[in-house]
Amino acid sequence: MIFNILRKELKSMFASPMGWVILSLLMLAFGMNFLNGIDSYFAVMQGAMRPAERIGVTQFVGEKLFSFAAFLALFAVPLLSMRLISEERRSLTLPFLFSAPVSITDIVLGKFLGLVIFLGVLVVYIAIMLFALSPWAEIDTGYILANSFGLLLLVASFSAAGLYFSSMTQQPVVAAILTFIVLFALSFLDLVLPGDPSGILPNLSIMHRFQSFTGGLIDTGDIAYFMLLIITFLTLTIRRLDADRLRG
């Protein structure tokens, strides 16, 4: 049943120009960043660098690309997630889902996974770009996979947050703004609030957590952090929709 909701979500994302436009713009941006990365790799590495300071092309290009992608996701995900539930609220289509034999959990998970798969296309696209270097250079497969996994977790947690804020309002734009504010605050928590860098705050910041992935490190602590974020927002969404049924 989750699968049916997911299919419907993907279909409606591709039925509107919005999905295609955002997808193509992001791909263009990633492609440019990738090209720039390779250009500057040659410029930097041709210079007089000591061999110990040299880093592989995968990391040199990948680090920038994945950080850039994470930063862009901050803007792109709210735009993609804003309509998920608020649009259904506004056009009064929620009863269609509520009166079908699916649970609210199915609905929420289906919508969430639909968006994650949509964004997953971008993650795969970035990975393919980097792997495309393999005929000419030795590629650090592990590094790309770790980064892709990290990026996927990042966009998934962004999507979960976006889904929650989309369930709170009838206005997609309001949902997008709320999502953006909250994600921005969560992302740069460590930069906005001054404090002890070894304290608790940096550990709660999304970008801080993501940094270990950009280094090519998969840390269970980071995975747990993103999972908790996702589960929290999804649970809140389910509760919000359930409240609709209870309060009317």
Added chain:
Amino acid sequence: MNNLTVEAIELTRLYGGREAVSNVSFSVKQGEVLGFLGPNGAGKSTTMKMLTGNLAPSAGSMKICGIDMIENPKEAKALIGYLPEMRPLYKEFTVDEYLTIAARLHRVSGKHIKKAVENAKERCGLTHMSKRLIENLSNGYQQRVGIAQAIIHSPMVVILDEPTVGLDPNQIRPIRELIKEIGKEHSVILSTHILPEVELMCNHVQIIDKGKLVFNGDIDVLKRQRIGNKLLIGFSNLPMVDELLKIKGVIEAELTDNNMMRVRFAEGEAPHEAIVQAAVKNKWGLYQIAPDQTSLEDVFTQLTHQDAAEIAAESPQ
């Protein structure tokens, strides 16, 4: 068990302390078309939302074919097709796409989906609109799509909230036929505030007012109440009320606001001809004589003030 398809047991719904629906109990049998009548804000839609699991009741329970909606919502919902008051249409899809999604969500198995969609389109007269975007359809066609999604999985119970709103008379007729047809095999609950509609489509009527079920009975009771034993007569030379009362069978006569005479006659009597003859003889200038069809409000008041024993006798419960 018996063939009860819907059972509502003491449904109550509070909105901020105010009872939108209070203590409503009823049941629907297989092959029955139940009409839900009531003025705006009476609680029709709220009751339907509760029946379809879109709204949790504050108290009471509902069962679909014996399956409790609160305990087993998925199983119960699988047996229902629901068209809410506001059509839940995804306007960015074509009719075919939308109906396919509806079929999938309602557990129509993969190989039957195509057939189910074709069947629903045919029954609702949508075959030639298959590839059109729902957004571009007219109001009436959108309504048909709404009905099509409610019957696509041939549910045991079809619940339609104001199904004929926005349809022109030519479109209403096939929809009425369709509802009657569905009602033969399954059960239909529909709400409306149009009295003749109920008479045409339903074989059972419920009237709800201010959240309370005020009448529950067979359609014949309503028909009798509505057509009743009243005549509306127009005279150009208005006779005295006393003169009309002299005619055999007439027990009451009154002047209406627009200078017509409303005459009530005793049960089993047919004073029509006598009145016409009297009119001719006395040169009252008769220009119109017709059964007086009471408005919905009148029926409400009549039915609610009816003898409680009579209601009990008429209602199958």
